[in-house]
Amino acid sequence: QVQLVESGGGVVQPGSSLRLSCAASGFTLSSYGMHWVRQAPGKGLEWVAIFWYDESHIGCADSVKGRCTISRDNSKNTLYLQMNSLRDEDTAVYYCARDRIQQWSYVGSFDVWGQGTMVTVAS
């Protein structure tokens, strides 16, 4: 069964760091481009970061650039999102999502989503 499971969320203070994990099962993570998408409480969806399947392009949205690092551990079939210098506006559910086509440089259309992990930034 194809599945993504996020973890690592929680309540953190402004200025702190957090690493989110996205464990994949039922498919090989390194064959697909992967993304992080977040959703603030009661708000819409915001794309956060991209990791091309061949690692040739890795990047973060302007709203988190400089504070965001996305990485992958092929041995664990897991994707990570490291967020630093967290701000109140980073409070959101963070989803990882899979590109629709495997071994394609950039698709940007997401056919598998995790259930999300909640990050709350509050003092």
Added chain:
Amino acid sequence: EIVLTQSPATLSLSPGERATLSCRASQSVSNYLGWYQQKPGQAPRLLIYDVSNRATGIPARFSGSGSGTDFTLTISNLEPEDFAIYYCQHRVNWPTFGGGTKVEIK
């Protein structure tokens, strides 16, 4: 940055009715436009990709159309499980979502 504007913000309809949701882009996104459905407490689900292609397992009552800057998602015969929020999304340069349309029971 290409901005997507969805309308209306809320659509109040009864089961069995037809829903027509609009998504307008601030500049052309070619055919790189998709639609997602999200229910409370759940992750989004891909419905339509590249304007008019239904994702795996999506019923035929969902259809997409449009080109360039103006796009439409049509739900031909609303089922009770279709009441949800719908987001359009383009994938030019980087993915961007519209603000969403809530389809609620009238």
